[in-house]
Amino acid sequence: MNKNLINIEDLIKKYKYKNESLLILNKINLKINYGDIISIKGPSGVGKTTLLNILGLLDSFDAGNFSFDNTNVTSLNDIKKNHFRNRNIGFIHQFFHLIPELNVIENVALPNLIYGNNKNESFKMATNLIKYFGLNERKLFKPNYLSGGEQQRVSIARALINKPKLIIADEMTGNLDEKTSDEIFDFFINEVKKNNQTLIFATHNNNYAEKANIKLTLTKGKIEY
Numbered sequence: 123m124n125k126n127l128i129n130i131e132d133l134i135k136k137y138k139y140k141n142e143s144l145l146i147l148n149k150i151n152l153k154i155n156y157g158d159i160i161s162i163k164g165p166s167g168v169g170k171t172t173l174l175n176i177l178g179l180l181d182s183f184d185a186g187n188f189s190f191d192n193t194n195v196t197s198l199n200d201i202k203k204n205h206f207r208n209r210n211i212g213f214i215h216q217f218f219h220l221i222p223e224l225n226v227i228e229n230v231a232l233p234n235l236i237y238g239n240n241k242n243e244s245f246k247m248a249t250n251l252i253k254y255f256g257l258n259e260r261k262l263f264k265p266n267y268l269s270g271g272e273q274q275r276v277s278i279a280r281a282l283i284n285k286p287k288l289i290i291a292d293e294m295t296g297n298l299d300e301k302t303s304d305e306i307f308d309f310f311i312n313e314v315k316k317n318n319q320t321l322i323f324a325t326h327n328n329n330y331a332e333k334a335n336i337k338l339t340l341t342k343g344k345i346e347y
């Protein structure tokens with residue numbers, strides 16, 4: 123069973139910088155099926171983050187088609203887009219992007235509260251996830267009082283709490299030391315595989331890229347398989 127989740131056709135993305143137009147993605151085609159685990163490599167500045175942000179509905183594009191689970195996401199307005207993202211996509215960033223004023227439980231619970239679950243239920247789910255992620259003793263801490271590895275575990279829990287159809291990870295271990303990075307990545311990818319989730323991740327680490335079923339490289343605006 124290879125049910126299609128994402129279909130991108132001839133997608134073009136340009137940035138304007140002063141009077142220059144930078145062509146970042148040049149008619150890209152990409153299909154993602156449920157259960158795919160996809161890695162993206164490519165030199166710094168090639169457009170990995172740009173592509174992942176478009177997939178995560180965090181950035182727009184200039185031409186082409188993009189459907190997500192049979193929804194044409196190009197035509198969604200901002201409110202519908204935010205709603206769609208909250209229900210379907212979990213994003214993990216290199217620099218964690220946790221909310222500094224919120225403690226660990228609150229950070230993890232937030233997407234589930236936005237989803238519409240009540241506070242008791244959301245906090246219970248968050249607490250269980252936190253425990254499972256080995257962070258029980260840190261659950262009332264604010265992000266600034268956590269190590270990088272702990273912060274990234276929190277951000278993984280936050281990305282997973284709504285059981286998204288697609289998980290996007292942009293150099294998620296790029297800001298961690300090698301040992302912590304290996305621990306976090308192994309834990310994360312095992313979790314994703316165990317749950318049969320769909321993942322696309324950008325990395326500079328060849329060992330991690332090799333763990334994917336589909337290995338992509340971005341070069342000069344094109345995807346190479």
Ligand SMILES: Nc1ncnc2c1ncn2[C@@H]1O[C@H](COP(=O)(O)OP(=O)(O)O)[C@@H](O)[C@H]1O
Nearest residue numbers: 137138139146165166167168169170171172173
């Ligand atoms: N908002 C922006 N305006 C202009 N240029 C941008 C903007 N964001 C990114 N870029 C440029 O687009 C290119 C691709 O960036 P990015 O997607 O972050 O690459 P990667 O993640 O592969 O390192 C880079 O050359 C970067 O400078």
Ligand SMILES: [Mg+2]
Nearest residue numbers: 170171172292
């Ligand atoms: Mg990047």
